[in-house]
Amino acid sequence: MKVPQFSTSQYQTIIELLPDPIIVYCDLRLVYVNQEGVALFGAEDKEQLIGKHILEFTPPEYHDHILQQIEEFLRIGEPGPQYQIEEWYRMDGRKVTVTLRAIPAIYENRPALTLLCKDITEKVTAQETLEKNKMFLQQMMKLSPGAIVIHSDDIIHYANNSAVQLARGSYESDLIGKSIYQFFEPEEHHKIESYLKKAGQAKQPLEMITRHALRLNGERFVAEMSTIMICDDNGKSYYQTVVRDISEQTAHEQMLLGMSKRYETLIKFLPEPIVISEDGLIVYTNQSLVKLLKAEHRDQILGKSVYDITHPDYHEDSRKVIKKVMRSEKPSPFSERKLICCDGETVSVEISSIQIYNYNGKPAMLSVIRDLSERKRSEELLLRSEKLSVIGQLAAGVAHEIRNPLTALKGFTQILQKELGSKYYYIGTMMSELERIQYIVNEFMSLAKPQLITFRCHRIMELLRSVISLLEAEAIIYNVSIQLNTDGTDPVVNCDENRMKQVFVNTIKNAIEAMPHGGTVTIQTETLGKAMRISIQDEGVGIPKEIIQNIGEPFFTTKENGNGLGLMICRRILEAHNGSLHITSKQNIGTTVLIELPIT
Secondary structure, eight states, rough: OOOOOHHHHHHHHHHOOSSEEEEEEEETEEEOHHHHHHHHHHHHSSSGTTTBBGGGSSOOGGGGHHHHHHHHHHHTOOOOOSOEEEEOTTSSSOEEEEOOOOOOOTTTTTEEEEEEEEEEEHHHHHHHHHHHHHHHHHHHHOSSSEEEEEEEETTTEEEEHHHHHHHHHHSSTTTTTBBGGGBOOGGGGGHHHHHHHHHHHHHSSSOOOOEEEEEESSOOEEEEEEEEEEETOOOEEEEEEEEOOOOOOOOOHHHHHHHHHHHHHHTTTTTSSSEEETTEEEEEEOOOHHHHTTTTSSSGGGTTTTTTSSSGGGGGHHHHHHHHTTOOSSSOOOOEEEOOOOOOOOOEEEEEEEEEEEETTTTHHHHHHHEHHHHHHHHHHHHHHHHHHHHHHHHHHHHHHHHHHHHHHHHHHHHHHHHHHHOOOEEEHHHHHHHHHHHHHHHHHHSSSOOOOOOOEEHHHHHHHHHHHHHHHHHTTEEEEEEEEEEEEOOOEEEOOHHHHHHHHHHHHHHHTOTTOOOOEEEEEEEEEEEEEEEEEEEOOOOOOOHHHHHHHOOOOTTTTSSSSSHHHHHHHHHOOOOOEEEETTTEEEEEEEEEEEEO
């Protein structure tokens, strides 16, 4: 091949326009540089560089080495065998990295050195950055809190510190070279194989799966793992698996699940009816509500609207309560309702509701229901008993007042009948009518006699709480609060339930009515040997000493509309139960009623 012939000026033009720097040194001084060389040194023009010593642009630690190389090149008189890398300083102080090849030359009949250069600063910087990033990623992977394992052909090639700790190893070498299947239960191997096969076909990490895994010491644990296919610099494929020990989390979840099931069982068989509704539809109910509504099975209630089981008279109020509950974190106060049973009958209840934020992932409303049927019957029985007692006592009082004059009339009529009976026939009629009056008076007296009492064992605290619940509404009207304090005991007393409730109703009502401007009724219970003492104390004006001894007498009362029979009835009931009632009072401090009953 024929080489083109160029003139000296043409060579100079070619060198000047070369894209790589050309630098010529003579006697260690720069005598020529092309335009790319000017740019390399960061100079404005060639004049700033011509005459500069070769060592001005090199780091001091390389000066001796550079001078030896230049001397060697000039002595041999041949080009350097290959390009070498050096670091130079630009005129602005920045450092650049170049590759260069030295070629001996003649400049003005003196030995010179031509340097063919290439600026590789950006390439070196990029390479250094890449290496730093690579080292950083390696360090980050090594120290990652997540256990990372890289494997191929079932063999582990890399394991970070966390993986070594997870496997209960001491060094990375404890895992390297071992089969990945060694760390899983045998029954899991087929699932792991399918999972890795799927990972090899996926382009992103597979979703986490949970498997039963093994440590080096044979200890079992629950592992959560995710795998992705990666490639090394040579294009070889590997699996990168991230493993996490979730044994504690799984155990905690199992514990919560167990607790949830226990709570569900507890709620299911609670004596209080429970219902959960979403958007007005019943989604859960326990057995107590099924029984309350006289249903044969829960399916008769589930799916219904809450309004289907609520009496129409309470629909509007129920809507307001539901709306308020679903906007609040507090439970609604118990309010009275009527529910419709499956047989069409109604039952009186009181309901309190609260919002639960996550029931099957949705907000819902939980309602607790109290059956008021027994309470209503108790109220009616107590009212009837009180009325009958008042009538009986009134009848006894009236009959007692009639008997004295009646006895006198009957005696004198008998005398008249003996003396004048044959003369005045109507005396016999008078006697007959007086006998009839006496019979009627005796009938009145029988109303005040003790009636049949049914004694059974009852827990007094239960009866007392029932009466307090009954009177709470009346207490609110008087701005009175009822406070119950106990000594922790709950003794059993052999008594008639309704009559004992009547005693508590009368005494607590008296305490409430003694405080027209509000206050607190304090009820204290304590067990003293074989007796139980119940103290009912109000904060009223008290009873003067001169009249307290008359309290409990028939028709004696300090109330404007009282009849004076209430405490007398209470005393007689307690006497029938081998108990007692005592009253103490201090003016402007309050009155205390002490009730004592024998414990069974």
